[in-house]
Amino acid sequence: MDRFGTDMVKTSPTFHFISGLPRSGSTLLAALLRQNPRFQAGMTSPVGNLFSSMLNQFSAGSEFGPVITQEQRKRLLAGVFNNYYADQAGKDVVFDTNRQWCAMLPALLDLFPQAKVIACVRNVAWVMDSIERLYRANPYENTKLFNDDVERNTVYSRVDTLAQRNRLVGFAWxxxxxxxxxxxxKSLLLVEYDLLAATPERVLRLVYEFLDEPWYEHDFEHIEYDAPEFDQALGLKGLHKVRPKVAVEARRTILPPDLFEQYAELSFWKDSRSSEANVIRTSREAQDMGRDNG
Structure with a gap:
Protein backbone atom coordinates (compact mmCIF):
# COMPACT_ATOMS: atom_id res chain seq x y z
CA MET A 1 0.00 0.00 0.00
CA ASP A 2 1.41 3.39 -0.95
CA ARG A 3 1.45 6.54 1.15
CA PHE A 4 -1.90 7.66 -0.25
CA GLY A 5 -3.61 4.60 1.18
CA THR A 6 -4.30 2.86 -2.13
CA ASP A 7 -3.06 -0.45 -3.41
CA MET A 8 -1.96 0.97 -6.71
CA VAL A 9 -1.72 4.31 -8.46
CA LYS A 10 -4.20 4.70 -11.29
CA THR A 11 -2.47 5.66 -14.52
CA SER A 12 -4.03 7.88 -17.15
CA PRO A 13 -5.19 6.20 -20.37
CA THR A 14 -3.56 6.81 -23.73
CA PHE A 15 -5.52 9.46 -25.61
CA HIS A 16 -6.15 9.39 -29.35
CA PHE A 17 -8.63 11.43 -31.37
CA ILE A 18 -11.25 10.89 -34.07
CA SER A 19 -11.99 13.83 -36.33
CA GLY A 20 -12.59 14.64 -40.01
CA LEU A 21 -15.70 15.26 -42.10
CA PRO A 22 -19.28 14.65 -40.92
CA ARG A 23 -21.19 11.69 -42.41
CA SER A 24 -17.87 10.03 -43.24
CA GLY A 25 -17.80 7.06 -40.87
CA SER A 26 -16.58 8.48 -37.56
CA THR A 27 -19.55 6.99 -35.68
CA LEU A 28 -19.08 3.67 -37.45
CA LEU A 29 -15.37 3.69 -36.62
CA ALA A 30 -16.08 4.50 -32.96
CA ALA A 31 -18.73 1.75 -32.80
CA LEU A 32 -16.18 -0.75 -34.06
CA LEU A 33 -13.32 0.42 -31.83
CA ARG A 34 -15.47 0.29 -28.70
CA GLN A 35 -15.95 -3.45 -29.22
CA ASN A 36 -12.39 -3.79 -27.93
CA PRO A 37 -12.74 -3.94 -24.12
CA ARG A 38 -9.54 -1.90 -23.74
CA PHE A 39 -10.91 0.99 -25.83
CA GLN A 40 -13.34 3.81 -25.12
CA ALA A 41 -14.85 5.53 -28.17
CA GLY A 42 -18.10 7.23 -29.09
CA MET A 43 -19.77 10.11 -30.87
CA THR A 44 -18.70 13.73 -30.42
CA SER A 45 -18.06 14.45 -26.74
CA PRO A 46 -18.28 17.79 -24.88
CA VAL A 47 -14.51 17.72 -24.23
CA GLY A 48 -13.75 19.80 -27.33
CA ASN A 49 -16.08 22.62 -26.31
CA LEU A 50 -14.85 22.50 -22.71
CA PHE A 51 -11.28 22.67 -24.00
CA SER A 52 -12.03 25.70 -26.21
CA SER A 53 -13.96 27.51 -23.49
CA MET A 54 -11.17 27.06 -20.97
CA LEU A 55 -8.57 28.19 -23.50
CA ASN A 56 -10.57 31.38 -24.05
CA GLN A 57 -10.33 32.12 -20.33
CA PHE A 58 -6.54 31.88 -20.50
CA SER A 59 -6.05 34.01 -23.59
CA ALA A 60 -5.46 37.70 -24.31
CA GLY A 61 -8.42 39.81 -23.34
CA SER A 62 -9.32 37.67 -20.35
CA GLU A 63 -8.77 39.06 -16.85
CA PHE A 64 -7.41 35.66 -15.79
CA GLY A 65 -4.84 35.28 -18.56
CA PRO A 66 -2.00 37.22 -16.88
CA VAL A 67 -2.21 35.20 -13.65
CA ILE A 68 -2.22 31.70 -15.15
CA THR A 69 1.17 30.33 -16.11
CA GLN A 70 1.89 28.19 -19.15
CA GLU A 71 2.35 25.08 -17.02
CA GLN A 72 -0.92 25.74 -15.19
CA ARG A 73 -2.70 26.10 -18.52
CA LYS A 74 -1.36 22.76 -19.70
CA ARG A 75 -2.33 21.01 -16.46
CA LEU A 76 -5.84 22.45 -16.54
CA LEU A 77 -6.41 21.50 -20.18
CA ALA A 78 -5.03 17.99 -19.72
CA GLY A 79 -7.25 17.70 -16.68
CA VAL A 80 -10.35 18.19 -18.83
CA PHE A 81 -9.57 14.89 -20.57
CA ASN A 82 -8.45 13.01 -17.48
CA ASN A 83 -11.43 14.09 -15.39
CA TYR A 84 -14.07 13.60 -18.09
CA TYR A 85 -12.91 10.03 -18.68
CA ALA A 86 -12.00 9.24 -15.05
CA ASP A 87 -14.93 6.82 -14.69
CA GLN A 88 -13.83 4.66 -17.62
CA ALA A 89 -12.29 1.95 -15.46
CA GLY A 90 -10.23 -0.62 -17.33
CA LYS A 91 -9.98 1.43 -20.52
CA ASP A 92 -6.35 1.71 -21.55
CA VAL A 93 -7.04 3.75 -24.68
CA VAL A 94 -9.54 6.59 -25.08
CA PHE A 95 -10.62 8.00 -28.44
CA ASP A 96 -12.27 11.41 -28.11
CA THR A 97 -14.29 12.49 -31.13
CA ASN A 98 -14.60 16.09 -32.29
CA ARG A 99 -14.29 17.75 -35.70
CA GLN A 100 -12.37 20.66 -34.21
CA TRP A 101 -9.40 18.52 -33.14
CA CYS A 102 -7.87 18.82 -36.61
CA ALA A 103 -7.63 22.58 -36.03
CA MET A 104 -5.98 22.15 -32.63
CA LEU A 105 -3.13 19.73 -33.29
CA PRO A 106 -0.35 21.95 -31.87
CA ALA A 107 -2.03 22.01 -28.44
CA LEU A 108 -3.17 18.36 -28.51
CA LEU A 109 0.22 16.97 -29.45
CA ASP A 110 2.00 19.15 -26.93
CA LEU A 111 -0.27 17.81 -24.19
CA PHE A 112 -0.23 14.23 -25.51
CA PRO A 113 2.92 13.75 -27.63
CA GLN A 114 2.11 10.12 -28.49
CA ALA A 115 -1.46 10.86 -29.57
CA LYS A 116 -2.71 10.01 -33.05
CA VAL A 117 -5.62 11.55 -34.92
CA ILE A 118 -7.84 9.43 -37.17
CA ALA A 119 -9.72 11.61 -39.63
CA CYS A 120 -12.64 10.09 -41.51
CA VAL A 121 -13.09 11.46 -45.02
CA ARG A 122 -15.45 11.09 -47.93
CA ASN A 123 -16.13 12.73 -51.26
CA VAL A 124 -17.72 16.02 -50.12
CA ALA A 125 -20.55 15.69 -52.63
CA TRP A 126 -21.62 12.45 -50.94
CA VAL A 127 -21.30 14.11 -47.52
CA MET A 128 -23.77 16.75 -48.69
CA ASP A 129 -26.00 14.07 -50.23
CA SER A 130 -26.06 12.13 -46.94
CA ILE A 131 -27.03 15.18 -44.88
CA GLU A 132 -29.67 16.17 -47.43
CA ARG A 133 -31.19 12.69 -47.20
CA LEU A 134 -31.45 12.97 -43.43
CA TYR A 135 -33.03 16.42 -43.79
CA ARG A 136 -35.66 15.10 -46.19
CA ALA A 137 -36.33 12.12 -43.94
CA ASN A 138 -37.42 14.55 -41.21
CA PRO A 139 -39.88 16.80 -43.13
CA TYR A 140 -41.81 17.91 -40.03
CA GLU A 141 -38.75 19.23 -38.19
CA ASN A 142 -36.69 22.39 -38.67
CA THR A 143 -33.29 21.03 -37.77
CA LYS A 144 -30.84 23.23 -35.88
CA LEU A 145 -28.38 22.85 -38.73
CA PHE A 146 -30.03 25.91 -40.30
CA ASN A 147 -30.77 29.21 -38.61
CA ASP A 148 -33.72 30.45 -40.67
CA ASP A 149 -35.84 29.90 -43.77
CA VAL A 150 -33.30 31.66 -45.99
CA GLU A 151 -30.78 28.93 -45.19
CA ARG A 152 -33.17 25.97 -45.34
CA ASN A 153 -35.40 26.98 -48.30
CA THR A 154 -33.93 24.78 -51.04
CA VAL A 155 -31.26 22.16 -51.53
CA TYR A 156 -29.02 24.90 -52.95
CA SER A 157 -29.32 27.14 -49.90
CA ARG A 158 -28.94 24.18 -47.54
CA VAL A 159 -25.78 22.84 -49.17
CA ASP A 160 -24.21 26.28 -49.56
CA THR A 161 -24.92 27.01 -45.89
CA LEU A 162 -23.31 23.76 -44.76
CA ALA A 163 -20.25 24.58 -46.87
CA GLN A 164 -19.52 27.89 -45.17
CA ARG A 165 -16.21 27.87 -43.28
CA ASN A 166 -17.92 28.24 -39.89
CA ARG A 167 -20.63 25.63 -40.46
CA LEU A 168 -20.93 21.85 -40.22
CA VAL A 169 -19.15 20.71 -43.38
CA GLY A 170 -17.12 23.80 -44.29
CA PHE A 171 -15.43 24.06 -40.91
CA ALA A 172 -14.59 20.36 -40.76
CA TRP A 173 -13.18 20.46 -44.30
CA LYS A 186 2.62 12.58 -39.55
CA SER A 187 0.31 12.06 -36.56
CA LEU A 188 -2.74 12.06 -38.85
CA LEU A 189 -4.39 9.05 -40.50
CA LEU A 190 -7.13 9.70 -43.06
CA VAL A 191 -9.62 6.88 -43.57
CA GLU A 192 -11.89 6.94 -46.62
CA TYR A 193 -15.45 5.99 -45.79
CA ASP A 194 -16.01 3.88 -48.91
CA LEU A 195 -13.09 1.65 -48.03
CA LEU A 196 -14.10 1.34 -44.36
CA ALA A 197 -17.61 0.26 -45.36
CA ALA A 198 -16.42 -2.14 -48.06
CA THR A 199 -13.46 -3.80 -46.28
CA PRO A 200 -13.79 -3.00 -42.57
CA GLU A 201 -11.36 -5.61 -41.27
CA ARG A 202 -8.62 -4.62 -43.69
CA VAL A 203 -9.01 -0.95 -42.79
CA LEU A 204 -9.25 -1.59 -39.07
CA ARG A 205 -6.05 -3.65 -39.12
CA LEU A 206 -4.28 -0.66 -40.70
CA VAL A 207 -5.72 1.59 -38.00
CA TYR A 208 -4.37 -0.73 -35.30
CA GLU A 209 -0.98 -0.73 -37.01
CA PHE A 210 -0.99 3.08 -37.10
CA LEU A 211 -1.82 3.15 -33.38
CA ASP A 212 0.76 0.46 -32.58
CA GLU A 213 -1.91 -1.55 -30.75
CA PRO A 214 -2.32 -5.36 -30.69
CA TRP A 215 -5.11 -6.61 -32.96
CA TYR A 216 -8.50 -7.48 -31.51
CA GLU A 217 -10.97 -9.69 -33.36
CA HIS A 218 -13.94 -7.46 -34.13
CA ASP A 219 -17.48 -8.52 -34.98
CA PHE A 220 -18.49 -6.80 -38.22
CA GLU A 221 -21.87 -8.54 -38.32
CA HIS A 222 -23.21 -7.15 -35.03
CA ILE A 223 -22.51 -3.46 -34.39
CA GLU A 224 -24.35 -1.37 -31.84
CA TYR A 225 -24.51 2.42 -31.70
CA ASP A 226 -27.29 4.99 -31.57
CA ALA A 227 -27.87 8.34 -29.87
CA PRO A 228 -31.57 9.11 -30.38
CA GLU A 229 -31.82 11.74 -27.60
CA PHE A 230 -28.92 13.75 -29.03
CA ASP A 231 -30.25 13.49 -32.58
CA GLN A 232 -33.74 14.49 -31.46
CA ALA A 233 -32.36 17.60 -29.74
CA LEU A 234 -30.63 18.54 -32.99
CA GLY A 235 -33.79 17.87 -34.98
CA LEU A 236 -32.10 15.31 -37.25
CA LYS A 237 -33.29 11.79 -36.42
CA GLY A 238 -30.87 9.04 -37.39
CA LEU A 239 -27.73 11.19 -37.50
CA HIS A 240 -25.73 8.84 -35.27
CA LYS A 241 -27.51 5.53 -35.87
CA VAL A 242 -25.21 2.80 -37.19
CA ARG A 243 -26.67 -0.24 -38.92
CA PRO A 244 -25.92 -3.58 -37.21
CA LYS A 245 -23.83 -4.92 -40.10
CA VAL A 246 -21.08 -3.15 -42.00
CA ALA A 247 -22.13 -3.14 -45.63
CA VAL A 248 -22.06 -0.95 -48.71
CA GLU A 249 -25.23 0.37 -50.29
CA ALA A 250 -25.07 1.73 -53.82
CA ARG A 251 -27.45 4.55 -54.72
CA ARG A 252 -27.99 7.54 -56.95
CA THR A 253 -27.42 11.00 -55.56
CA ILE A 254 -30.43 13.18 -54.78
CA LEU A 255 -28.43 16.37 -55.37
CA PRO A 256 -28.91 18.24 -58.66
CA PRO A 257 -26.07 17.37 -61.08
CA ASP A 258 -24.50 20.84 -61.03
CA LEU A 259 -24.46 20.90 -57.22
CA PHE A 260 -22.97 17.41 -56.99
CA GLU A 261 -20.23 18.25 -59.48
CA GLN A 262 -19.39 21.46 -57.60
CA TYR A 263 -18.57 19.61 -54.38
CA ALA A 264 -17.16 16.42 -55.89
CA GLU A 265 -13.86 18.16 -56.67
CA LEU A 266 -12.90 18.97 -53.06
CA SER A 267 -11.08 15.76 -52.11
CA PHE A 268 -7.68 17.38 -51.54
CA TRP A 269 -6.37 14.23 -49.80
CA LYS A 270 -6.16 12.54 -53.22
CA ASP A 271 -2.97 14.55 -53.77
CA SER A 272 -0.28 13.45 -51.30
CA ARG A 273 2.64 15.37 -52.82
CA SER A 274 2.71 18.17 -50.23
CA SER A 275 1.63 16.27 -47.12
CA GLU A 276 3.22 13.82 -44.69
CA ALA A 277 -0.18 12.55 -43.55
CA ASN A 278 -1.03 8.85 -43.68
CA VAL A 279 -4.01 8.01 -45.91
CA ILE A 280 -6.12 4.88 -46.37
CA ARG A 281 -7.99 5.59 -49.57
CA THR A 282 -9.75 4.10 -52.57
CA SER A 283 -8.97 4.88 -56.17
CA ARG A 284 -10.63 7.89 -57.80
CA GLU A 285 -12.66 5.54 -59.97
CA ALA A 286 -14.49 4.25 -56.88
CA GLN A 287 -15.97 7.66 -56.17
CA ASP A 288 -18.82 7.34 -58.69
CA MET A 289 -20.99 5.54 -56.15
CA GLY A 290 -22.22 6.71 -52.73
CA ARG A 291 -22.59 4.46 -49.71
CA ASP A 292 -24.01 4.91 -46.22
CA ASN A 293 -23.62 2.92 -43.03
CA GLY A 294 -24.06 5.64 -40.41
Whole structure:
Protein backbone atom coordinates (compact mmCIF):
# COMPACT_ATOMS: atom_id res chain seq x y z
CA MET A 1 0.00 0.00 0.00
CA ASP A 2 1.41 3.39 -0.95
CA ARG A 3 1.45 6.54 1.15
CA PHE A 4 -1.90 7.66 -0.25
CA GLY A 5 -3.61 4.60 1.18
CA THR A 6 -4.30 2.86 -2.13
CA ASP A 7 -3.06 -0.45 -3.41
CA MET A 8 -1.96 0.97 -6.71
CA VAL A 9 -1.72 4.31 -8.46
CA LYS A 10 -4.20 4.70 -11.29
CA THR A 11 -2.47 5.66 -14.52
CA SER A 12 -4.03 7.88 -17.15
CA PRO A 13 -5.19 6.20 -20.37
CA THR A 14 -3.56 6.81 -23.73
CA PHE A 15 -5.52 9.46 -25.61
CA HIS A 16 -6.15 9.39 -29.35
CA PHE A 17 -8.63 11.43 -31.37
CA ILE A 18 -11.25 10.89 -34.07
CA SER A 19 -11.99 13.83 -36.33
CA GLY A 20 -12.59 14.64 -40.01
CA LEU A 21 -15.70 15.26 -42.10
CA PRO A 22 -19.28 14.65 -40.92
CA ARG A 23 -21.19 11.69 -42.41
CA SER A 24 -17.87 10.03 -43.24
CA GLY A 25 -17.80 7.06 -40.87
CA SER A 26 -16.58 8.48 -37.56
CA THR A 27 -19.55 6.99 -35.68
CA LEU A 28 -19.08 3.67 -37.45
CA LEU A 29 -15.37 3.69 -36.62
CA ALA A 30 -16.08 4.50 -32.96
CA ALA A 31 -18.73 1.75 -32.80
CA LEU A 32 -16.18 -0.75 -34.06
CA LEU A 33 -13.32 0.42 -31.83
CA ARG A 34 -15.47 0.29 -28.70
CA GLN A 35 -15.95 -3.45 -29.22
CA ASN A 36 -12.39 -3.79 -27.93
CA PRO A 37 -12.74 -3.94 -24.12
CA ARG A 38 -9.54 -1.90 -23.74
CA PHE A 39 -10.91 0.99 -25.83
CA GLN A 40 -13.34 3.81 -25.12
CA ALA A 41 -14.85 5.53 -28.17
CA GLY A 42 -18.10 7.23 -29.09
CA MET A 43 -19.77 10.11 -30.87
CA THR A 44 -18.70 13.73 -30.42
CA SER A 45 -18.06 14.45 -26.74
CA PRO A 46 -18.28 17.79 -24.88
CA VAL A 47 -14.51 17.72 -24.23
CA GLY A 48 -13.75 19.80 -27.33
CA ASN A 49 -16.08 22.62 -26.31
CA LEU A 50 -14.85 22.50 -22.71
CA PHE A 51 -11.28 22.67 -24.00
CA SER A 52 -12.03 25.70 -26.21
CA SER A 53 -13.96 27.51 -23.49
CA MET A 54 -11.17 27.06 -20.97
CA LEU A 55 -8.57 28.19 -23.50
CA ASN A 56 -10.57 31.38 -24.05
CA GLN A 57 -10.33 32.12 -20.33
CA PHE A 58 -6.54 31.88 -20.50
CA SER A 59 -6.05 34.01 -23.59
CA ALA A 60 -5.46 37.70 -24.31
CA GLY A 61 -8.42 39.81 -23.34
CA SER A 62 -9.32 37.67 -20.35
CA GLU A 63 -8.77 39.06 -16.85
CA PHE A 64 -7.41 35.66 -15.79
CA GLY A 65 -4.84 35.28 -18.56
CA PRO A 66 -2.00 37.22 -16.88
CA VAL A 67 -2.21 35.20 -13.65
CA ILE A 68 -2.22 31.70 -15.15
CA THR A 69 1.17 30.33 -16.11
CA GLN A 70 1.89 28.19 -19.15
CA GLU A 71 2.35 25.08 -17.02
CA GLN A 72 -0.92 25.74 -15.19
CA ARG A 73 -2.70 26.10 -18.52
CA LYS A 74 -1.36 22.76 -19.70
CA ARG A 75 -2.33 21.01 -16.46
CA LEU A 76 -5.84 22.45 -16.54
CA LEU A 77 -6.41 21.50 -20.18
CA ALA A 78 -5.03 17.99 -19.72
CA GLY A 79 -7.25 17.70 -16.68
CA VAL A 80 -10.35 18.19 -18.83
CA PHE A 81 -9.57 14.89 -20.57
CA ASN A 82 -8.45 13.01 -17.48
CA ASN A 83 -11.43 14.09 -15.39
CA TYR A 84 -14.07 13.60 -18.09
CA TYR A 85 -12.91 10.03 -18.68
CA ALA A 86 -12.00 9.24 -15.05
CA ASP A 87 -14.93 6.82 -14.69
CA GLN A 88 -13.83 4.66 -17.62
CA ALA A 89 -12.29 1.95 -15.46
CA GLY A 90 -10.23 -0.62 -17.33
CA LYS A 91 -9.98 1.43 -20.52
CA ASP A 92 -6.35 1.71 -21.55
CA VAL A 93 -7.04 3.75 -24.68
CA VAL A 94 -9.54 6.59 -25.08
CA PHE A 95 -10.62 8.00 -28.44
CA ASP A 96 -12.27 11.41 -28.11
CA THR A 97 -14.29 12.49 -31.13
CA ASN A 98 -14.60 16.09 -32.29
CA ARG A 99 -14.29 17.75 -35.70
CA GLN A 100 -12.37 20.66 -34.21
CA TRP A 101 -9.40 18.52 -33.14
CA CYS A 102 -7.87 18.82 -36.61
CA ALA A 103 -7.63 22.58 -36.03
CA MET A 104 -5.98 22.15 -32.63
CA LEU A 105 -3.13 19.73 -33.29
CA PRO A 106 -0.35 21.95 -31.87
CA ALA A 107 -2.03 22.01 -28.44
CA LEU A 108 -3.17 18.36 -28.51
CA LEU A 109 0.22 16.97 -29.45
CA ASP A 110 2.00 19.15 -26.93
CA LEU A 111 -0.27 17.81 -24.19
CA PHE A 112 -0.23 14.23 -25.51
CA PRO A 113 2.92 13.75 -27.63
CA GLN A 114 2.11 10.12 -28.49
CA ALA A 115 -1.46 10.86 -29.57
CA LYS A 116 -2.71 10.01 -33.05
CA VAL A 117 -5.62 11.55 -34.92
CA ILE A 118 -7.84 9.43 -37.17
CA ALA A 119 -9.72 11.61 -39.63
CA CYS A 120 -12.64 10.09 -41.51
CA VAL A 121 -13.09 11.46 -45.02
CA ARG A 122 -15.45 11.09 -47.93
CA ASN A 123 -16.13 12.73 -51.26
CA VAL A 124 -17.72 16.02 -50.12
CA ALA A 125 -20.55 15.69 -52.63
CA TRP A 126 -21.62 12.45 -50.94
CA VAL A 127 -21.30 14.11 -47.52
CA MET A 128 -23.77 16.75 -48.69
CA ASP A 129 -26.00 14.07 -50.23
CA SER A 130 -26.06 12.13 -46.94
CA ILE A 131 -27.03 15.18 -44.88
CA GLU A 132 -29.67 16.17 -47.43
CA ARG A 133 -31.19 12.69 -47.20
CA LEU A 134 -31.45 12.97 -43.43
CA TYR A 135 -33.03 16.42 -43.79
CA ARG A 136 -35.66 15.10 -46.19
CA ALA A 137 -36.33 12.12 -43.94
CA ASN A 138 -37.42 14.55 -41.21
CA PRO A 139 -39.88 16.80 -43.13
CA TYR A 140 -41.81 17.91 -40.03
CA GLU A 141 -38.75 19.23 -38.19
CA ASN A 142 -36.69 22.39 -38.67
CA THR A 143 -33.29 21.03 -37.77
CA LYS A 144 -30.84 23.23 -35.88
CA LEU A 145 -28.38 22.85 -38.73
CA PHE A 146 -30.03 25.91 -40.30
CA ASN A 147 -30.77 29.21 -38.61
CA ASP A 148 -33.72 30.45 -40.67
CA ASP A 149 -35.84 29.90 -43.77
CA VAL A 150 -33.30 31.66 -45.99
CA GLU A 151 -30.78 28.93 -45.19
CA ARG A 152 -33.17 25.97 -45.34
CA ASN A 153 -35.40 26.98 -48.30
CA THR A 154 -33.93 24.78 -51.04
CA VAL A 155 -31.26 22.16 -51.53
CA TYR A 156 -29.02 24.90 -52.95
CA SER A 157 -29.32 27.14 -49.90
CA ARG A 158 -28.94 24.18 -47.54
CA VAL A 159 -25.78 22.84 -49.17
CA ASP A 160 -24.21 26.28 -49.56
CA THR A 161 -24.92 27.01 -45.89
CA LEU A 162 -23.31 23.76 -44.76
CA ALA A 163 -20.25 24.58 -46.87
CA GLN A 164 -19.52 27.89 -45.17
CA ARG A 165 -16.21 27.87 -43.28
CA ASN A 166 -17.92 28.24 -39.89
CA ARG A 167 -20.63 25.63 -40.46
CA LEU A 168 -20.93 21.85 -40.22
CA VAL A 169 -19.15 20.71 -43.38
CA GLY A 170 -17.12 23.80 -44.29
CA PHE A 171 -15.43 24.06 -40.91
CA ALA A 172 -14.59 20.36 -40.76
CA TRP A 173 -13.18 20.46 -44.30
CA UNK A 174 -11.03 23.54 -43.60
CA UNK A 175 -9.77 22.15 -40.26
CA UNK A 176 -8.84 18.86 -41.91
CA UNK A 177 -7.01 20.62 -44.73
CA UNK A 178 -5.13 22.69 -42.15
CA UNK A 179 -3.98 19.49 -40.41
CA UNK A 180 -3.26 17.64 -43.65
CA UNK A 181 -0.71 20.21 -44.82
CA UNK A 182 0.50 21.22 -41.36
CA UNK A 183 3.62 20.38 -39.41
CA UNK A 184 1.88 17.61 -37.42
CA UNK A 185 0.58 15.69 -40.43
CA LYS A 186 2.62 12.58 -39.55
CA SER A 187 0.31 12.06 -36.56
CA LEU A 188 -2.74 12.06 -38.85
CA LEU A 189 -4.39 9.05 -40.50
CA LEU A 190 -7.13 9.70 -43.06
CA VAL A 191 -9.62 6.88 -43.57
CA GLU A 192 -11.89 6.94 -46.62
CA TYR A 193 -15.45 5.99 -45.79
CA ASP A 194 -16.01 3.88 -48.91
CA LEU A 195 -13.09 1.65 -48.03
CA LEU A 196 -14.10 1.34 -44.36
CA ALA A 197 -17.61 0.26 -45.36
CA ALA A 198 -16.42 -2.14 -48.06
CA THR A 199 -13.46 -3.80 -46.28
CA PRO A 200 -13.79 -3.00 -42.57
CA GLU A 201 -11.36 -5.61 -41.27
CA ARG A 202 -8.62 -4.62 -43.69
CA VAL A 203 -9.01 -0.95 -42.79
CA LEU A 204 -9.25 -1.59 -39.07
CA ARG A 205 -6.05 -3.65 -39.12
CA LEU A 206 -4.28 -0.66 -40.70
CA VAL A 207 -5.72 1.59 -38.00
CA TYR A 208 -4.37 -0.73 -35.30
CA GLU A 209 -0.98 -0.73 -37.01
CA PHE A 210 -0.99 3.08 -37.10
CA LEU A 211 -1.82 3.15 -33.38
CA ASP A 212 0.76 0.46 -32.58
CA GLU A 213 -1.91 -1.55 -30.75
CA PRO A 214 -2.32 -5.36 -30.69
CA TRP A 215 -5.11 -6.61 -32.96
CA TYR A 216 -8.50 -7.48 -31.51
CA GLU A 217 -10.97 -9.69 -33.36
CA HIS A 218 -13.94 -7.46 -34.13
CA ASP A 219 -17.48 -8.52 -34.98
CA PHE A 220 -18.49 -6.80 -38.22
CA GLU A 221 -21.87 -8.54 -38.32
CA HIS A 222 -23.21 -7.15 -35.03
CA ILE A 223 -22.51 -3.46 -34.39
CA GLU A 224 -24.35 -1.37 -31.84
CA TYR A 225 -24.51 2.42 -31.70
CA ASP A 226 -27.29 4.99 -31.57
CA ALA A 227 -27.87 8.34 -29.87
CA PRO A 228 -31.57 9.11 -30.38
CA GLU A 229 -31.82 11.74 -27.60
CA PHE A 230 -28.92 13.75 -29.03
CA ASP A 231 -30.25 13.49 -32.58
CA GLN A 232 -33.74 14.49 -31.46
CA ALA A 233 -32.36 17.60 -29.74
CA LEU A 234 -30.63 18.54 -32.99
CA GLY A 235 -33.79 17.87 -34.98
CA LEU A 236 -32.10 15.31 -37.25
CA LYS A 237 -33.29 11.79 -36.42
CA GLY A 238 -30.87 9.04 -37.39
CA LEU A 239 -27.73 11.19 -37.50
CA HIS A 240 -25.73 8.84 -35.27
CA LYS A 241 -27.51 5.53 -35.87
CA VAL A 242 -25.21 2.80 -37.19
CA ARG A 243 -26.67 -0.24 -38.92
CA PRO A 244 -25.92 -3.58 -37.21
CA LYS A 245 -23.83 -4.92 -40.10
CA VAL A 246 -21.08 -3.15 -42.00
CA ALA A 247 -22.13 -3.14 -45.63
CA VAL A 248 -22.06 -0.95 -48.71
CA GLU A 249 -25.23 0.37 -50.29
CA ALA A 250 -25.07 1.73 -53.82
CA ARG A 251 -27.45 4.55 -54.72
CA ARG A 252 -27.99 7.54 -56.95
CA THR A 253 -27.42 11.00 -55.56
CA ILE A 254 -30.43 13.18 -54.78
CA LEU A 255 -28.43 16.37 -55.37
CA PRO A 256 -28.91 18.24 -58.66
CA PRO A 257 -26.07 17.37 -61.08
CA ASP A 258 -24.50 20.84 -61.03
CA LEU A 259 -24.46 20.90 -57.22
CA PHE A 260 -22.97 17.41 -56.99
CA GLU A 261 -20.23 18.25 -59.48
CA GLN A 262 -19.39 21.46 -57.60
CA TYR A 263 -18.57 19.61 -54.38
CA ALA A 264 -17.16 16.42 -55.89
CA GLU A 265 -13.86 18.16 -56.67
CA LEU A 266 -12.90 18.97 -53.06
CA SER A 267 -11.08 15.76 -52.11
CA PHE A 268 -7.68 17.38 -51.54
CA TRP A 269 -6.37 14.23 -49.80
CA LYS A 270 -6.16 12.54 -53.22
CA ASP A 271 -2.97 14.55 -53.77
CA SER A 272 -0.28 13.45 -51.30
CA ARG A 273 2.64 15.37 -52.82
CA SER A 274 2.71 18.17 -50.23
CA SER A 275 1.63 16.27 -47.12
CA GLU A 276 3.22 13.82 -44.69
CA ALA A 277 -0.18 12.55 -43.55
CA ASN A 278 -1.03 8.85 -43.68
CA VAL A 279 -4.01 8.01 -45.91
CA ILE A 280 -6.12 4.88 -46.37
CA ARG A 281 -7.99 5.59 -49.57
CA THR A 282 -9.75 4.10 -52.57
CA SER A 283 -8.97 4.88 -56.17
CA ARG A 284 -10.63 7.89 -57.80
CA GLU A 285 -12.66 5.54 -59.97
CA ALA A 286 -14.49 4.25 -56.88
CA GLN A 287 -15.97 7.66 -56.17
CA ASP A 288 -18.82 7.34 -58.69
CA MET A 289 -20.99 5.54 -56.15
CA GLY A 290 -22.22 6.71 -52.73
CA ARG A 291 -22.59 4.46 -49.71
CA ASP A 292 -24.01 4.91 -46.22
CA ASN A 293 -23.62 2.92 -43.03
CA GLY A 294 -24.06 5.64 -40.41
Missing amino acids: AALKDAYYGEHA
